[in-house]
Amino acid sequence: MRARQLLPWAVAVLVLAGLAWWALDRQASSGAAAAGEALPGFAARIETLERIEVRGAGDTALVTLVRGDGRWEILERAGWPANEREISRALYRLGQARRVEAKTDNPALHARLGVEDISSPDAKGAELRFTGGGEPMALVVGSNHPMLGGSYARLAGDPQAWLLDEDLAPARDPANWLDRRLADLPLARIQRVRVSPAAGRAFSLVRKDDGFALDGAKRASDVATATAGTPEQLALDDFAADDGTPAAAQTAVFESVDGVSLTVASWQDERGLWARLSVALDREAALAWFAKAEEAAEPPEQRLAALEAQLAEWRADFSGRRFLLPPHKAANLLRSIDEYREAP
Structure with a gap:
């Protein structure tokens, strides 16, 4: 009788232990993945980039930078030269940015971090698209952490969101990219x-x-x-x-x-x-x-x-x-x- 009474408790303990092991294993896996680059392989391609796009809600083109004849120009400003120094700094920060912590992989919760799909007319984040030197790359950059700093982001097409160690929010006004x-x-x-x-x-x-x-x-x-x-x-x-x-x-x-x-x-x-x-x-x-x-x-x-x-x-x-x-x-x-x- 006593053994039959203890059996449910034993099963519950085993289930809880299994859940704990699963959670720890997932946390360890996430921690290992979080140590990687924000945009894997990006740093090696900086010098070969040909086009940078900043796109916003409704998949609207906000800023388009193209490289030709050795300099960056802004399409939205009739090809006026872009600020080469600021672009270099921004690309360097992105190349050095690392994942700090895994966040939600549930698309229904992406909007809370500002990393929802930018095809939404209410999207709060911005998508950075890069062309040149290989396959196109894209990163959705959302809100910043209110206390730690750093941006929430995810690779376009990947539901997994991350907290990064850099503020990567791009300027959305072409005037901010001008060589002044x-x-x-x-x-x-x-x-x-x-x-x-x-x-x-x-x-x-x-x-x-x-x-x-x-x-x-x-x-x-x-x-x-x-x-x-x-x-x-x-x-x-x-x-x-x-x-x-x-x-x-x-x-x-x-x-x-x-x-x-x-x-x-x-x-x-x-x-x-x-x-x-x-x-x-x-x-x-x-x-x-x-x-x-x-x-x-x-x-x-x-x-x-x-x-x-x-x-x-x-x-x-x-x-x-x-x-x-x-x-x-x-x-x-x-x-x-x-x-x-x-x-x-």
Whole structure:
């Protein structure tokens, strides 16, 4: 009688022991698998990649990067060069990323981690697709762990989700992938800025001592010097096709000592300050300036050829485009004459 009573308990113990062994075995297997690469074999293919896509909800193409002639370009921005350094960093992080912990393999629970199939119109994650150097590869990147950091992710087509040791969430706006360098006309080369406001009379900023001042002012001011330095390492936040919008804010012409004139015609909308750029060169002024150089410098004609080549590149970049300028540069172009009069 007592043996019959103990039998169910013995069976239960055996079942629980079996379940415990199964769980430990599965945990050990998962732990071993978790030690692998986030995207197996990816690191070895970085240099042979030809195309990178970021796709979002509804399998929508958000960013498309293609490599040709030794550089990355952005299809959604008419082939404008991409930021090579940032792409290299992103690819390196992905190549080094490792699996930390196995998560759900139940597709019904994927949305909780943001790794659901991106064909869903409500998908929260993004899919990274890579082409070149072998078979196409794809990784669905979801949310980040709220405390540990690192992204939840899974290989496209594989239901097993993982927590990774890197934040791999890709930028979804093509503007964030742009090579933001637009032009560079150093402050040391500027000799005058001619400003034509949309309303009111035109005025000029001229070199005074170690800075710039409103023409006629007794001393240089920080605000005038900052405005004169606008084209130094001038960057863009975004660009679009030039739709012919009239410049309603003001036009500034930056004149350099070597004959370059950079014209920035600007206007505002809800996104910020847009500008249309053009450049011209006074060849005689350039040659005269180069002739003043020390004997060790390159011949004036050679320096002129290099300058003309640089300006030709700028013209190609400026042609048919309008540029969204960073706020700190935009502020310089929106100042009124009164701000220069009142500046200390």
